[in-house]
Amino acid sequence: MSDYLAMAPRHDSSTSAAPLYWKLAAQRQKAVDRLQESKEIADIIQGALSYLDKREAIENIARVRASEFAVGANMAKEFAVIVADDLIGLGGLETLIRDESIYNITIKWFEGEDAQIGLHRIGGDTKERFNYPLALNLSTLREGIIGNKAIRFSGQPVNWTYASPHVTLYLPTHKIRIAANMLHDNKSIIVSVRMNRTGQPDLDEIYETGMIPSRGMYNFLKVMLASRANFLVVGSVGSGKTTLLRSLLHSVDYHDYLYVVEDSPELDLDTRSDKHDMILPLVPTKERDMASLIRDSQRFMADRIIIGEALDDSIIDWFTVANVTGGSGMTLHAEEPGSIFRRVKNMCGAKLSEREVYERLAESVDIILFVRRRYDRSPERQIENIWTLTRQIGADGKPIYAELWGYNPLTHKVEWKSLIPDQLQDKFASTGVRLALNDLDAEFISLPGRPLDPLLKGILSHSPSPPPVVSEAPETESSDLDDDISPSDETGKEDLLKQLFGSSMKGIFNGG
Numbered sequence: 001m002s003d004y005l006a007m008a009p010r011h012d013s014s015t016s017a018a019p020l021y022w023k024l025a026a027q028r029q030k031a032v033d034r035l036q037e038s039k040e041i042a043d044i045i046q047g048a049l050s051y052l053d054k055r056e057a058i059e060n061i062a063r064v065r066a067s068e069f070a071v072g073a074n075m076a077k078e079f080a081v082i083v084a085d086d087l088i089g090l091g092g093l094e095t096l097i098r099d100e101s102i103y104n105i106t107i108k109w110f111e112g113e114d115a116q117i118g119l120h121r122i123g124g125d126t127k128e129r130f131n132y133p134l135a136l137n138l139s140t141l142r143e144g145i146i147g148n149k150a151i152r153f154s155g156q157p158v159n160w161t162y163a164s165p166h167v168t169l170y171l172p173t174h175k176i177r178i179a180a181n182m183l184h185d186n187k188s189i190i191v192s193v194r195m196n197r198t199g200q201p202d203l204d205e206i207y208e209t210g211m212i213p214s215r216g217m218y219n220f221l222k223v224m225l226a227s228r229a230n231f232l233v234v235g236s237v238g239s240g241k242t243t244l245l246r247s248l249l250h251s252v253d254y255h256d257y258l259y260v261v262e263d264s265p266e267l268d269l270d271t272r273s274d275k276h277d278m279i280l281p282l283v284p285t286k287e288r289d290m291a292s293l294i295r296d297s298q299r300f301m302a303d304r305i306i307i308g309e310a311l312d313d314s315i316i317d318w319f320t321v322a323n324v325t326g327g328s329g330m331t332l333h334a335e336e337p338g339s340i341f342r343r344v345k346n347m348c349g350a351k352l353s354e355r356e357v358y359e360r361l362a363e364s365v366d367i368i369l370f371v372r373r374r375y376d377r378s379p380e381r382q383i384e385n386i387w388t389l390t391r392q393i394g395a396d397g398k399p400i401y402a403e404l405w406g407y408n409p410l411t412h413k414v415e416w417k418s419l420i421p422d423q424l425q426d427k428f429a430s431t432g433v434r435l436a437l438n439d440l441d442a443e444f445i446s447l448p449g450r451p452l453d454p455l456l457k458g459i460l461s462h463s464p465s466p467p468p469v470v471s472e473a474p475e476t477e478s479s480d481l482d483d484d485i486s487p488s489d490e491t492g493k494e495d496l497l498k499q500l501f502g503s504s505m506k507g508i509f510n511g512g
Helices: 025-036 039-046 051-064 073-088 092-098 138-146 149-153 203-209 215-226 241-249 269-275 290-300 315-325 337-348 354-364 422-429 475-484 493-501
Strands: 102-110 116-121 127-130 166-169 176-185 188-197 231-235 257-261 278-282 304-310 329-333 367-373 381-393 399-408 413-416 433-436 443-446
Touching: 025 051, 025 073, 039 051, 039 073, 051 073, 073 092, 092 102, 092 188, 102 138, 138 188, 203 215, 203 241, 215 381, 215 413, 215 443, 231 241, 231 337, 241 304, 241 329, 241 367, 257 290, 290 304, 290 315, 304 315, 315 337, 315 354, 329 337, 337 354, 337 367, 337 381, 354 381, 354 399, 381 413, 381 422, 422 433
Parallel strands: 231 329, 231 367, 257 278, 257 304, 304 329
Antiparallel strands: 102 116, 102 188, 116 127, 166 176, 176 188, 367 381, 381 399, 399 413, 433 443
16 A cells, blocks of 8 residues: 655745646646556446545556656656545645645636635634645536545545535545535536545543643533533634534533534544534525524434534524523634624624623623633643633623633643532532632532532542532722622622632632
């Protein structure tokens, strides 16, 4: 078998060094034209070999015949690979996909013009642009993606439709999953291609990568799942929202029935059936939109309702079913933690008043996880903020929340705020644990007389903290509380503080 997987020809925008696919355009074109007419190649393509074996056979032929196309022996091996890309793969797109430094490709190609390509690289904050052709012609690229040439040869189904213009490619030649969203007609094509590593990580695996910055946060997420708290995973494009949601769902109880609705399939939870008893993945269509699919979830007796990414007012229906099921979650696009509430309001504002939106949010969501990508650290992607909503609405109509973890720009670290709301303690108590006072990181101790949830084995502290001291909120914080908490006329400030802070609380809550 060839070792072309290890090859990664790169386009360096600073030196304009084009990969061989474009450097050898004339030789490649000549070879493809001649080999396509060959009965030997036709028999290989139409034969019963596996896709990988077909590629190997085609590469062997192209390598042996490289001199016929004015290609020297020192480049014959690489030349054979790119010829096979055209004959049985995705053409020049495969050259880019093989480059492990690239995670996103944008293509705009109009008939009679060169393809316009933009690349995002890992560790870079700018998009490279160039206009090399990605295939023999526009129709060939369209067929490669829609017809899914490489997948068809490997026996996998094609899932692209005009009603749902995306396709997920699981190429046997690459160690990544490729999600392509495409709009096209006879004379143009626009494609967004995102590459993600294959494999379905759970919390243990992403904790090892550093995406979860502390052991206390890891334990907190385990308890969040075990307690069936509803959660949002929020962040900007490329921050790791889908990766985090996937890892969370791969860490729930095996017997949980997951009902997953995604406008663009990315979670692919059904590829790890050993993690779940049953999963129903669904993609909206013109006949059954996302809101309808979410409402239908209750008929299937789902344990957790998952939205791959909230994009419209179907989130209103999720609020309703999440209250019934518990343990449900979704991702939401927001650039900053402070814009979360505004983002939800903008999605739902056509159907609900601002106050109704915030009331639904406060009633339905227990925990919000904010992930961010920063290029000046390793790992780049990390959970930076965790909030818990208090079920209370301030005088300004926005939910009141407590920030449990937050990013400190001075230390460049994610810091535990040592906030322990009684409402959260009550939620976690069902799992047999409670948060203990600890200024350094989240710490859990067992609750006497309550069994420990099996999912939480190993998270308890070896030396449990002493029980919290009952005390009133310190008066020195009153000026801050005046700014951050605006109790309604029906609830006095003192009563609200007791209700929110409880006996084990220290710190300050924030208005939305």
